[in-house]
Amino acid sequence: MAKQPHATPMLDQLETGPWPSFVTGLKRLAKDKDYVVDLLGHLEHSYTTRKGYWKGGTVGVFGYGGGVIPRFTEIKNEKGEPTFKDAAEFHTIRIMPPPGMHYDTDTLRKFCDIWEKHGSGLIALHGQSGDIMLQGCTTENVQKAWDEINEMGFDMGGAGPAVRTAMSCVGAARCEQSCYDEAQAHQKIVNQFLDDIHRPALPYKFKFKFSGCGNDCMNAIQRADMAVIGTWRDNIKTDDALGKKWFAKHGMNELVNDVIGMCPTRALQIKDTKDVRKDAHVSAVALNDSQSLEIDNKDCVRCMHCLNVMTGALNVGNDKGATILVGGHSHLKIGATMGTVVVPFISLKKDEDYEQLVELAQTMIDFFAENALEHERTGEMIERIGLVNFLEGVGLEVDANMVTNPRMNPYVRTDGWDEEVAKINAKKKAAA
Amino acid sequence: MAQPQMRKPVEYFLDNKKYLHPKFAANYGNWKTHDRPRPGVLHHISNTGDQVWSVRAGTQRQMDVHTIRLLCDIADKFAEGRVRFTIRSNIEYILSEESKVAPLIAELEKNGFPVGGTGNSVSMVAHTQGWLHCDIPGTDASGVVKSMMDVLYDEFKNEDMPNRVRLSTSCCEINCGGQADIAVIIQHTKPPKINHDLVANVCERPAVVARCPVAAIRPALVNGKPSLEVDEKKCICCGACYPPCPPMQINDPEHSKLAIWVGGKNSNARSKPTFHKMVASGLPNNAPRWPEVNEVVKRILMAYKADARPWERMADWIDRIGWPRFFEKTDLPFTKYMIDDWRGSRYNLNASAHVRF
Numbered sequence: 088m089a090k091q092p093h094a095t096p097m098l099d100q101l102e103t104g105p106w107p108s109f110v111t112g113l114k115r116l117a118k119d120k121d122y123v124v125d126l127l128g129h130l131e132h133s134y135t136t137r138k139g140y141w142k143g144g145t146v147g148v149f150g151y152g153g154g155v156i157p158r159f160t161e162i163k164n165e166k167g168e169p170t171f172k173d174a175a176e177f178h179t180i181r182i183m184p185p186p187g188m189h190y191d192t193d194t195l196r197k198f199c200d201i202w203e204k205h206g207s208g209l210i211a212l213h214g215q216s217g218d219i220m221l222q223g224c225t226t227e228n229v230q231k232a233w234d235e236i237n238e239m240g241f242d243m244g245g246a247g248p249a250v251r252t253a254m255s256c257v258g259a260a261r262c263e264q265s266c267y268d269e270a271q272a273h274q275k276i277v278n279q280f281l282d283d284i285h286r287p288a289l290p291y292k293f294k295f296k297f298s299g300c301g302n303d304c305m306n307a308i309q310r311a312d313m314a315v316i317g318t319w320r321d322n323i324k325t326d327d328a329l330g331k332k333w334f335a336k337h338g339m340n341e342l343v344n345d346v347i348g349m350c351p352t353r354a355l356q357i358k359d360t361k362d363v364r365k366d367a368h369v370s371a372v373a374l375n376d377s378q379s380l381e382i383d384n385k386d387c388v389r390c391m392h393c394l395n396v397m398t399g400a401l402n403v404g405n406d407k408g409a410t411i412l413v414g415g416h417s418h419l420k421i422g423a424t425m426g427t428v429v430v431p432f433i434s435l436k437k438d439e440d441y442e443q444l445v446e447l448a449q450t451m452i453d454f455f456a457e458n459a460l461e462h463e464r465t466g467e468m469i470e471r472i473g474l475v476n477f478l479e480g481v482g483l484e485v486d487a488n489m490v491t492n493p494r495m496n497p498y499v500r501t502d503g504w505d506e507e508v509a510k511i512n513a514k515k516k517a518a519a
Numbered sequence: 520m521a522q523p524q525m526r527k528p529v530e531y532f533l534d535n536k537k538y539l540h541p542k543f544a545a546n547y548g549n550w551k552t553h554d555r556p557r558p559g560v561l562h563h564i565s566n567t568g569d570q571v572w573s574v575r576a577g578t579q580r581q582m583d584v585h586t587i588r589l590l591c592d593i594a595d596k597f598a599e600g601r602v603r604f605t606i607r608s609n610i611e612y613i614l615s616e617e618s619k620v621a622p623l624i625a626e627l628e629k630n631g632f633p634v635g636g637t638g639n640s641v642s643m644v645a646h647t648q649g650w651l652h653c654d655i656p657g658t659d660a661s662g663v664v665k666s667m668m669d670v671l672y673d674e675f676k677n678e679d680m681p682n683r684v685r686l687s688t689s690c691c692e693i694n695c696g697g698q699a700d701i702a703v704i705i706q707h708t709k710p711p712k713i714n715h716d717l718v719a720n721v722c723e724r725p726a727v728v729a730r731c732p733v734a735a736i737r738p739a740l741v742n743g744k745p746s747l748e749v750d751e752k753k754c755i756c757c758g759a760c761y762p763p764c765p766p767m768q769i770n771d772p773e774h775s776k777l778a779i780w781v782g783g784k785n786s787n788a789r790s791k792p793t794f795h796k797m798v799a800s801g802l803p804n805n806a807p808r809w810p811e812v813n814e815v816v817k818r819i820l821m822a823y824k825a826d827a828r829p830w831e832r833m834a835d836w837i838d839r840i841g842w843p844r845f846f847e848k849t850d851l852p853f854t855k856y857m858i859d860d861w862r863g864s865r866y867n868l869n870a871s872a873h874v875r876f
Contacts, residue, residue: 097807101662104669107631109661112583133650133659134806137772139690142765143654149525158652179652185535188604192591194538195602199584199591208584212604215647215695222581222652234526240533257603260535260543261563261573263550270535277532285530301787305606308792309698309785316787329552345830349789392788396830399552399564417694419759420732422861423794462730 089121090173093128097135116208123207125174126223132162132170146178146226148233152286154181154243155229176225177207181218181244182236183277186255186270186297188213197239205232217254218244242281248462249287250280250452255297256304258317264394265299266317266407267435272444273297279445283452290459293452300403301391307415307426312465313451314412314426315444317435319404322370322384323394330372330380330400342374346393354386355393372400408434409444413451413477414466424466429478431488447481454480540601540613542571558678559634560620572614574598574623576632577643577668577675580608581651581661589630597623607643607685609636635676638683641820642675644668645687647695655762656690657705657775658804663688666808667703670817681827681836684820685785692757698783700833701819702795703812705804706778710754711767715741722747722764730759777802777812781819781845782834793834799851815851822848841875 092114101110113130116123133139146157156179162170169175184190198219202208207223214220219241224232233243244252253276256262258269276295283289296307299317307314334342347355360379363371371379382393382401394401411433412426430447434440451465458480459468469477478485536544546565553563561573579586590610594602597619598612605611610632612623624634636642644667647653649660667686668675674684687696688703696702718724724747728736735753739746747767749760758769769775779802783795798819802811826848827836837845846853859867 098662100807101665104665105631105633105672106665106668107577107579107586107633108665109579109581109583110665112579112581112586115585116583130651130659134662137658137775137804137806138770139650139653139656141652141654148528150528156652158654177652183532184604185533185538187535189535189538189540189543190602190604191538192594192600192602195587195591199587203584209581210584210587211581211648212578212587212608212610213606215645215697230525233528237526237528240529240531242530242532243528254606256606259548259550260539261550261561261571263552263563265548265550268548274532274534281530281532285528303785303787303792306697306785308787309783309794326552341829344828349830351789388787390787390789392830395788398554402552417697419693419757420730422863423694423698425792425794461726 089117089119089124092117092124093131095127095131098127098131113209120208121173122223123174123209125171126177126207129160129162129171129174129177141177146229148230148243150285151243153246153249154285155179156181156246157226174223177222178224178226178229180206180221180224180229180233180236181214181216181246181252182221182241183244183252184213184217184219186273187257187260189260194239198236201232201235201239205235216244217252243285245284245287245292247287248289248291249285249293250283250289251292251294252284253277253295253297254305256299258297258299262299263399264302264317264391264403266319266403267299267315267409268441269297269299269315269317271441272315272409272435275441275445276448279449280452289452289456291462291464293455293465295448301389302395308412309415309423309425310417311415311426312413312455313448314415315409316412317403317407318389318410318432319407320432321404321406322368323382323387324402324404325370325372325382326400326402327373330374330397333397333400334374342380346380346396349392351390351392352386352388354383356381356383372397406434407436408432408440411447414464414469416464416466420462421467421470424464424470426466427469427474428486428489429474429481429483431486450481538601540571540599540615542569542615543601543613545569555638555678556620558640558676559624559637561637562617570615570617572617572620574612574614574620574627574634575605575609575636576612576627576634577636578608578610578632579661579665580643580646590632593623593626593630597626605636605642607636607645609643633672633676635678638678639680640675640678641671641680641684641686645685645696645699647688647690649690653690654765655758655770657707657758657770658690658777659806660688660690660696662807663703663809663812666810667813667816670813671820674820680820680824682830682832684823684833685783686816687783692759698785698795700781700783700795701816702780702783703816704778704780705775706800707756707758707769707771707775708801709771709774710749710751710756711758711760711769712771713747713749714766714768715744715746717766718746718764719744721766727760727764727767730763732757732759736760772804775804776800777804777809779812779815779819782837784832784834786832789830789832789835790838797857798845798849800856819849819851843875
């Protein structure tokens with residue numbers, strides 16, 4: 088039995104209503120833990136005064152320079168003693184979940200047992216960083232909890248100016264739209280950068296996110312410094328049986344309004360099946376015995392819309408891999424930037440392909456470490472130095488897929504023009 | 520004296536193989552198609568004919584161990600002991616037999632976990648830490664989200680929206696909650712209040728000066744002590760100086776307001792990904808249930824639900840109807856603060872004679 092609970096009239100109001108309540112959960116923990124009794128008092132004080140009262144500090148585990156988020160209370164009496172003394176320290180340990188966030192119940196129960204013993208018993212599955220957030224631990228217990236978690240086979244996530252915990256979608260484990268082995272890419276890249284995750288020494292954070300297709304369920308383009316987005320080079324794969332089934336259920340109006348009319352590049356047309364073009368880059372799916380939906384795959388940008396609507400009837404092709412975008416980040420300091428294309432296509436089929444992806448990531452991290460200013464994200468660095476300098480720095484070829492349109496101003500020195508053209512022509516010749 | 524023996528960490532990032540449901544492992548990379556038999560349930564079919572049903576339920580994200588153990592008990596008794604979590608903190612149970620779906624749903628609902636969040640529903644809010652744990656929060660996160668999801672409960676459990684709707688909340692302008700169809704984000708309205716007694720000891724002053732996006736901070740001697748001062752005419756109240764220098768308090772119970780942003784889209788489907796745009800601000804930080812915020816969120820959602828065509832995300836809908844009609848339909852005032860003046864802002868102006876009447 089824990090000590091008497093504090094009055095929490097504000098938080099009590101978050102126990103009503105149908106959605107699961109975190110306050111009810113905290114109160115259950117507070118029955119046994121003075122720690123959580125005081126945490127509730129601390130939080131109620133924030134609700135009453137509309138301010139936060141945690142400050143950072145330095146807490147870590149042996150061997151690592153980051154991964155623990157230290158929190159010390161700032162609610163103190165006139166003598167400088169914590170008002171909520173049992174919750175004076177409320178650190179979080181970030182733990183990297185398995186790629187795709189799959190678990191067996193044994194593993195989750197072990198986390199619960201460890202955190203009930205050493206911590207507050209509050210776990211966020213998962214934080215915005217992609218980590219298992221074990222929330223609420225005293226300085227003294229951080230190492231004990233960590234040792235047991237690490238014995239389970241789990242490793243700590245990133246914090247501060249470091250490579251951060253990565254995220255990947257459910258992908259190949261369950262999704263027919265998966266274009267590569269997201270979990271393998273995720274695991275290989277993280278293992279490459281463990282030192283940069285655990286010992287923050289970069290100019291600022293660097294995030295990897297892996298989405299299996301352009302639906303980008305991991306929000307990688309908006310949020311990741313390096314986004315790996317699944318795509319394919321050959322034709323959209325079609326299944327006539329599923330195409331007919333879809334059309335029988337949804338009809339011509341939905342086909343025209345929801346599929347053809349919404350294709351961003353007008354790559355879709357209805358054709359009499361006998362008139363479907365025979366070109367290699369054209370694919371078609373049957374709608375009934377006489378009509379087909381024709382796709383010009385040269386016009387298609389792999390946006391995923393028609394695949395989302397006509398699930399299974401249309402699907403990703405066989406020549407799969409990923410598009411890599413670099414430089415996504417949120418507002419601070421220059422305003423939010425999207426990731427932009429730096430590799431239009433990297434094949435991801437064989438083990439060597441994944442090794443190549445890891446090498447590319449290493450080159451980018453090295454360039455970032457050398458060239459970014461303090462507290463500057465990759466997107467901001469590219470904004471400052473220009474994409475071409477970045478590409479040349481990491482050894483990537485320019486490609487017209489990297490731009491929405493070519494430059495709109497003449498403010499550029501072009502006396503290397505002839506050499507560039509000669510290089511491009513020589514390459515074309517060599518490839519021919 | 521002997522040093523205490525410290526355990527060296529084992530540095531290794533695990534793969535997910537041993538955690539996968541056996542059907543996931545057996546059909547890895549070999550799925551053919553899927554459908555949704557009802558809201559909250561995904562039914563996947565592999566090229567070998569294998570089938571799995573995934574049942575999705577909402578959680579409170581910040582879970583006590585008792586809640587997690589209850590979810591595990593349900594997984595062991597009504598499912599097959601394997602679960603996964605979505606990016607929005609929903610739990611998914613994996614079943615290899617359709618007959619297990621209904622009993623599992625009944626058990627989840629009986630225990631207060633709503634089943635839904637799939638397809639064209641409003642899924643759980645991606646959110647941050649807030650007053651519970653963050654060192655710089657302007658508001659709470661879990662509480663705002665709890666109050667929002669109570670209001671949107673039916674929209675989570677049904678698939679009645681034109682397309683999927685993704686929400687986020689963030690307790691400061693850093694926007695850790697991320698881009699979303701509708702995002703609720705703190706918007707400070709007053710410059711930081713500086714405790715000059717503490718700056719010299721707590722803050723690395725050049726780093727703080729460098730952090731300001733508008734160069735409004737400069738070193739100064741205040742009452743004989745080295746400190747920092749803010750040019751309040753330049754200050755945009757973003758709060759960027761507060762994390763590296765806590766004596767520059769930006770949070771204010773009265774003046775830290777909530778803003779609402781719409782039209783963020785992560786997917787590449789149809790249009791390219793988009794960032795969300797500010798459509799309302801000045802809403803009070805009204806704990807514990809933020810009714811003013813919820814009213815505006817609901818209003819935007821209902822306008823979208825009534826007017827968007829099938830498959831239009833919030834951004835696609837606004838792209839079709841135009842911003843003037845968006846503000847008309849949602850009855851939100853379009854103020855001068857919504858006209859962008861940050862770098863690149865001219866791309867957000869209307870350089871055409873395309874005008875809607």
